[in-house]
Amino acid sequence: MKNTIESLRRELEQHNYNYYVLNSPTISDFDFDKKLRELQELESQHPEFFDPNSPTQRVGSDSVSGFEQVAHSYPMLSLGNTYSEGEIQDFYERVRKGLNEDFELVCELKYDGTSISLTYENGALVRAVTRGDGEKGDDVTANVKTIRSIPLRLHGNFPDKFEIRGEILMPWAVFDALNKEREEQEEQLLANPRNAASGTLKLQNSTIVAQRKLDAYLYYLLGEKLPSDLHSENLKAAHTWGFKISDATHVCKTLPEVFDFINYWDSERKNLPVATDGIVLKVNSIRQQRNLGFTAKSPRWAIAYKFQAEKAVTRLNSVSYQVGRTGAVTPVANLDPVQLSGTTVKRASLHNADIIASLDLHIGDMVFVEKGGEIIPKITAVDFDARILVGDKVHFIKNCPECGSELVRIEGEAAHYCPNENGCPPQIKGKMEHFVSRKAMNIDGLGSETIALLFENKLIENIADIYELKVPDLARLERLGNKSAVNIKTSCEASKEVPFERVLFALGIRFVGETVAKKLAFAFKKIGKIEAATLEELIAVDEIGERIAQSVLKYFSDERNIKLINRLKQFGLQMQVSEDKLQPAGNALSGLSIVISGTFSKHSRDEYKTMIEQNGGKNVGSVSAKTSFILAGENMGPEKLKKAESLGVKLVSENEFLAMIEGEIKKPLQGFTGTLF
């Protein structure tokens, strides 16, 4: 069995390598997942063969703990930055004089992420540490293990012990998707992929890290027994061991070659899937690197050249403020149209009050606008030399531009909010648009223009009114004929079948996105139970933190929201997890006390808890002699494992459990074939 497990592990690592490093998969995602599940199952049946570097460990763990500080074996210095060809020439001259012999320079792309140091011993990843202050950093090994392009086990001819450094990145596609999601939730957008990557790496929950799909490029080896004296050769060797090394690595013998590399990548980098912000030059020979040594802050044998961000100067004409569905107020700068990276820019984001204050903006100022790859251009500075006539200073507004309410700012948050949730037109309309959207109630025919029209004609004042719309009233509106009116009505009726978790999402409670709504729905099962839940009960649900819990409490403490929900209930909307999910599905688990431990891949822990109840079982928190069995997922706590072993309590894997309640294994205690200690 041990051999089967190990050969599966090796096979999956090879597929990971083919996919994430070589970009040439030789297996379908479906087959990969199938094999991974097979391995997960074998491992859960044989915890004695546990390996912290198994491919199954890349799914993350939900254990929460602080990060340990670890000292770097070699200080992790940052590079000196240059911004012009002249400065590169100076660097070249310094190296030439310092060495007084021939030398080569390796040109590499400077990836814009967060630095990481990885230590490998006997071909296995043992530690991943952030740069920190350069002397010591945070041990983020658990999170780094979720990054598929970082090998957990090496192949080929690698040294017993070495360190490799590189950059952890969030690809543009992931960054854009994440920001789109945040925009929908009206949360503060992530500034750039670099911050997003370093923020992700510091998350306490590695399951979420795994979902973020980070990538990594490695660029420097350290150790006693490296394969070559040439940095470029060491990188090639590292590639054969399984590391992702950039193809954009070039050995240059002369300065013109270096400048060719820079010029080529200055434009070509825009086609890369990840962010880059410059070029790094390194002396190729490690012996020569040692001879040149370090200054107090950075190596003398390497330097970074930073690309110019694309920038334009234009006039600030005015600042307007947009109010979203949750009341968040976004300041937008209106500019004289200007060309930037091939598009005409007329507006730029000003993010929040702090940013406005730090820029010292006045109306009529000439401002620098940058587009660093982010979706919305931003103002980075004022051209103070061009300020001849001083216009009005821009102050963040104190009152809502739509309803006049005094704005509030929640402590610890950058955004200002209009608190007039039920009386502020853009908030009401925004909530309706969200309510009818495809992922929520999926009501056709109610676009933002129609909603605005209905609102202005006082046909709807809140989301419940949507269900009282009458065909003749709708048909009378301009642009809306009888046919469309009937369609809207039919679609409203159909939405009464939309499951509870989506209804909960549709209500538009701040911070309750799709996933959170699902978690809440399955944990509490009925709207009444959520309404009655305490802060502690809410936080006890997987992935629900204090911020979300507070927002839920606030929503249900408002009489108007309760009234709204009661009306929706009367119209027949689903306000509990559907009958067949709630009613006993069987009695396969009748009389059994079951403990859930670890993380699962097919259903969430809350879903399993529901299934246990539906099948007549009882959920218990801790292992005792009375425990019938443990539903054991990945990374089960060692204490529980030990206790189960000493009491002779059985472990049941996810698949075995599902088979049990499907009736495939009718009598779990007699016909059961699972793991026995």
Ligand SMILES: [Zn+2]
């Ligand atoms: Zn308002």
